[in-house]
Amino acid sequence: MTGLFITVAPTGAESTKAHNPGIPLQPDEIVAQAVACEAAGAGLIHIHGRDPAGESTLDLAVLREIVDGVREQTDLVVQLSTGGSVRDGFDARRRVLELQPESCSLTCGTVNFGTEVFHNPLSFIEELYLETIARGIVPEFECFDLGHVTTLNRLLDTHGAPATGVVHCNLVMGVPGGMAGDARTMIAALGALPAGASWSATGIGRAHVPVMLAALAMGGSLRVGMEDVLRFSASELVRDNAQLVERAAQLAALAQADILTPDEVRVRLGLG
Ligand code: KMH
Numbered sequence: 430m431t432g433l434f435i436t437v438a439p440t441g442a443e444s445t446k447a448h449n450p451g452i453p454l455q456p457d458e459i460v461a462q463a464v465a466c467e468a469a470g471a472g473l474i475h476i477h478g479r480d481p482a483g484e485s486t487l488d489l490a491v492l493r494e495i496v497d498g499v500r501e502q503t504d505l506v507v508q509l510s511t512g513g514s515v516r517d518g519f520d521a522r523r524r525v526l527e528l529q530p531e532s533c534s535l536t537c538g539t540v541n542f543g544t545e546v547f548h549n550p551l552s553f554i555e556e557l558y559l560e561t562i563a564r565g566i567v568p569e570f571e572c573f574d575l576g577h578v579t580t581l582n583r584l585l586d587t588h589g590a591p592a593t594g595v596v597h598c599n600l601v602m603g604v605p606g607g608m609a610g611d612a613r614t615m616i617a618a619l620g621a622l623p624a625g626a627s628w629s630a631t632g633i634g635r636a637h638v639p640v641m642l643a644a645l646a647m648g649g650s651l652r653v654g655m656e657d658v659l660r661f662s663a664s665e666l667v668r669d670n671a672q673l674v675e676r677a678a679q680l681a682a683l684a685q686a687d688i689l690t691p692d693e694v695r696v697r698l699g700l701g
């Protein structure tokens with residue numbers, strides 16, 4: 430199947446309403462924006478939870494409320510973050526798989542994350558990966574650095590293919606501490622991906638649009654969302670997540686790429 434899909438990451442763990450009042454934090458806000466994003470062309474949603482005060486949480490009740498709402502009101506493929514925030518422990522991060530999402534993020538290595546450290550030792554990567562296989566969940570391998578792509582290859586060599594047989598990787602580019610958000614770095618990462626892998630890319634902050642253009646040029650899928658970018662341009666804040674999905678869909682149309690529906694994304698990821 431040709432074509433690309435658009436992932437929306439509406440919330441993340443770090444940004445607040447003080448950074449951008451349009452960011453959805455509570456379950457009802459996230460679900461309402463998910464509906465608008467699906468209408469704008471999104472196929473998959475990457476979900477983080479927040480507590481009533483707006484702080485990042487991996488509380489299963491909060492995540493369940495978001496997942497249930499997204500499932501009731503959209504057809505989007507549901508992906509839960511196992512990254513959480515840099516302050517979350519490994520056990521809480523692993524337990525989100527108990528909610529049995531169709532997909533989960535799975536970061537392939539430790540990375541400096543601004544002034545913090547996002548910890549992903551190999552033992553945790555392997556533990557998460559084996560649990561995705563046991564549960565039939567499609568991992569989205571998050572690569573923040575070129576070494577993470579090397580680890581992904583080692584992981585597959587050691588433990589075999591994911592549950593559905595499809596390897597899907599997201600290049601997270603432009604995190605301060607990770608790989609640069611530019612075309613030559615993307616080409617290096619793509620050259621190292623496992624043969625036949627499905628892939629998307631997202632650029633953080635100012636790398637957002639350049640990474641999207643490079644991904645379109647290289648035939649990849651796109652991830653957008655207020656987890657990754659809060660400014661629409663130098664002079665304008667992002668209004669809401671649908672605005673970012675609309676722009677991605679417009680750029681995909683300019684590149685004459687078909688945008689996959691949620692059910693087509695399921696086929697692409699082997700979920701059937
Ligand atoms: N919040 C970052 C520390 C993921 O969702 O898997 C990690 C993150 C990656 O957002």
Ligand code: ZN
Nearest residue numbers: 441510512656
């Ligand atoms: Zn995330």
